[in-house]
Structure formats: C-alpha cells, structure tokens
C-alpha cells in the first residue's frame with residue numbers, strides 16, 4: 147500500500163502547463179505520483195516499457211494527457227488492466243475536439259475514463275484518481291469527502307457575500 151502511486155503521463159512537455167492542475171490536486175491529497183513525458187506515436191516502445199514497469203512498482207492509476215490525435219490513454223489502456231484516465235488537451239486548430247474523440251472512442255473491453263478537454267478535465271483527473279484510491283481506503287475517502295464539503299462551503303459563502 148505504501149508504494150502505491152499515480153502515474154501522470156503526457157505526450158509532450160507542451161502539455162505540462164495544463165497538467166499542472168492534475169499535479170496540484172494530487173499534491174493536495176498527499177498522493178504519491180510520477181510524471182512521465184512519453185508519446186504513443188513518437189516513443190511507443192518507451193511508453194510500453196514505462197507502463198509495464200510502473201504497474202510492477204505499484205502504480206494504481208494511470209492519468210494520460212495528449213492533444214491532437216490523442217492515442218496515449220488508449221495505448222496505455224491496451225497495456226495495463228489498471229484504471230486509465232484520459233485528459234484531452236486543446237493543442238491544435240480543432241480546439242481539443244480531435245483529442246476528446248481520440249481519447250473517448252475506445253473499443254469495448256479496453257476502457258478509458260475520459261474527462262473534459264483542458265484545465266477542468268486536468269483538475270478532475272486528479273479528483274477522479276483520488277476517488278479511485280479512496281475505494282477501500284478510509285483515510286483517503288475522508289480526505290475526498292472533506293474536500294467536497296470545503297468546496298461546497300466556499301460556494302455557499304460566495305453566494306452569501308453576493309446576497310449581503
């Protein structure tokens with residue numbers, strides 16, 4: 147359990163500014179993570195080697211971000227049976243719709259849990275990984291519930307300030 151971690155993969159270092167939101171959420175939950183730049187197209191052998199190795203070292207969840215013809219999450223899902231969360235990145239003239247469809251349209255039997263395009267999706271990838279790790283882990287489940295309650299309280303406080 148203590149070696150359990152989340153692997154955050156991205157197709158290019160140009161995805162890092164958006165994926166910083168994922169890393170911030172994982173940090174806020176004190177979840178151990180690794181960051182790896184690796185591409186389904188440019189470095190397929192390195193991607194395969196990393197995923198196989200990470201799984202053997204205790205990676206519980208893979209988060210994969212890519213833009214354009216975003217096949218990284220799908221390629222990783224084909225290698226591991228651990229949960230794979232895909233983050234479509236807006237990296238080109240199609241504003242991330244290309245990446246969304248490439249990420250989400252997986253054939254049956256090889257699922258990718260795709261989140262939204264861009265920064266909201268990057269943030270939610272971190273939350274979704276925390277919720278996955280919270281299954282069977284009461285300490286993490288308490289952190290997730292506390293964060294959700296704090297978020298709700300901040301929205302209510304903003305509304306109250308507006309009404310005052």
Ligand code: RP5
Pocket residue numbers: 156157158159160161185211212213214235237
């Ligand atoms: C994808 O191509 C990457 O994930 C990135 O979103 C996009 C552009 O990559 P760079 O040309 O900036 O390296 O594979």
